[in-house]
Amino acid sequence: MERKVTVSQRKGISWDINDMKLPQDPKQTDWFQEWPDSYVKHIYSSTDKNAQRHLSGWAMRNTNNHNSRILKKSCLGVLVCSNDCTAPDGRKTYLRPAICDKARQKQQSKRCTNCNGPLKLISCRGHGGFPVTNFWRHEGPYIYFQTKGIHDHPKPETKLESDTRKTGQKKRPAILTNSLGLKRTRTEESFTGEIQNQENESSGVLQNPPFYDFNDMDIDQSSEGNMLNNCLSMSKSYSFGKATYLMEPLSDADWSKRRSNQYESGGYSDHDWINSAVNFDLCNEDQQAWNKALCVKGQNFSSYTQSIENWDIASLYHCHDSLVQQSPTLEPTTKACISQEEPYLFRYNPNHLSPTLSQ
Template sequence: MLKGADDVIMEQEDSASRHGEMTSWDINDIKLPQDVRQIDWFQEWPDSYEKHIYSSEDKNAQRHHSSWAMRNTNNHNSRILKKSCLGVVVCGNDCSTLDGRKIYLRPAICDKARQKQQRKCCPNCNGPLRLLSCRGHGGYPVTNFWRHEGQFIFFQSKGAHDHPRPETKLEAEARRSIQKAQTAFSLSSPRLKRIQKIESPTGAMLTPEALPLPLSKLDAYVLPANFGEHLSKSSQEPTLGSCCGRPPYLRVAGEDGDSGEADLPCTAPSPRHCTHPSTQHVLPMAEGGHDPFRPNAGPLGDEPSEEKSLLAYSSSCLPPPPYPVPQGGPRTMASGAKHHHHLSAPLRGSEGDRGQGRCCTGLSYCNDNAFFNLYPLR
């Protein structure tokens, strides 16, 4: 079913790759070819030594997008934009989810944000996070070059990523959105506050009844429509949240004055495996390969609505193993992933941090991070 779509996409990619490989230009050439017969589909995961020519109308190309975490690098050449790969953020404990998947988070692009990110905990086991640097280009990070010339945008990558793929930008953004939404939710729901006040100190779970309304409201103005759709189905799936202590939505109002960004060290006892039941709810990205950049709109890739739709977010810690994997497309993922009132389910089953109080005490941001991982969307 999904396979067919993937095959088509793969063919498009192959075509794009072949086309790119056949080009003889170099990004540093004084003059780049202007007799381009065929522009390429936008490549979300360019790897190795690839060259592509995109339409200048291609929104993704215009924005110099990449699902790799690429940061701007000053090459003192205003004509050629250079970016270098930041690698991937992994769990310092090398933990695995129940189904054996590893944690591969997207490094924050902003230096400051990245430092902050590294002080946070593994969403799966609360262990320390570690930045796995990219060394795919002669020991240096893989570099991507972008150059706008006339109707085209020339892209060239140098080096082959020697690390797994991080979550995509949209996945990372979605995770943050969830965190914010969750924070707003916890701060704006008097009823929840009251319950939190009563329950949280003991680590006891909220009653499921306390959530539906605020949650649906949250979905309405924070999450994309289809995002809510994802969530809705999840309510039917049994989940337990006992691995990392209190679930994210149980943060006590005012617990961290910094909306969940407290800089507290990870206190997890280095579990090698976090057997959180819900980690089985893994988006089968490897199969479908969610790919918001896929050319479902053609080489122009001008799909703002598609881009904006945060549908089918997999758990941020659950990238598509084994990597690299074939890229899929929005269509392929649209059929899956529906989680929603799911949030209420763990409330019942979890023991909270009563028994593991030290696991995540005061680490609400860990739990925020864990949100997506514990309740991945399908």
């Protein structure tokens, strides 16, 4: 089941990034999707800053496809602690691989900031053994986006989070927790079914929601609670579903060899796969209860939110983006409740639930 309803899907438009002619008059454009996965396609407005920059939550590097009209990027996976340690706050280490090869090598020689263990790069091979690829193509007032493959690894930090951690760690802690001990979450991406609507504008392309830099602005206290509340409502433990992933990925060279030998034909020996101790099993029941509690008690919960300083600015930014992009026809809480498909939280501890939140 495809959860995301894109403009193309809604309008029944079928296209491929390589098509000579792309949909010329989609009428509507998609809101920028930070975590595109599966074989989704989006049509963004050429005025969308994120689309212009070819951004992605995934760490994507440029790949030459010998076609200057179509920009191709492939996923670099995620950098994890080889000890699979858990920070005191329950979070796992999912660092964003550097795009630059040299920087990435240097990055891998560093140690886990939590347990000092070596870091490991989990390669993405969600596209037939190859990294997931993203394609970007600018045509007129639109930016066409297509992704191929399904990421088989956890989400790394976003670029914003990574930058914040690198440059702002003196100002703010790298890992933030709220006073309830709830893990700071990666907030919901742009709502999946939300689309831009041109009804209220004449140029044919709706402008992006305003870009707010929370690092430089004062947050209105009255709206802060609602914002955080909605962010919390949208949050959820990071889920990898049934997926297990390779903790000790083969080198690319090794993989290339194996790909030709074994991948296509089926299985791997036990030696090939080092099943991760990381458990992505997401206690779905707990999550549902948690989400339910948040949705039901959402209004109360806002009173438990603490100073905005306890929250990751990047998350607030993304959350705010999401909120701004919500359809005006739904109540925020409702939307939060129905937006549970995309897991964004790394982890939570039900024991830390406030009594008033318990059902």
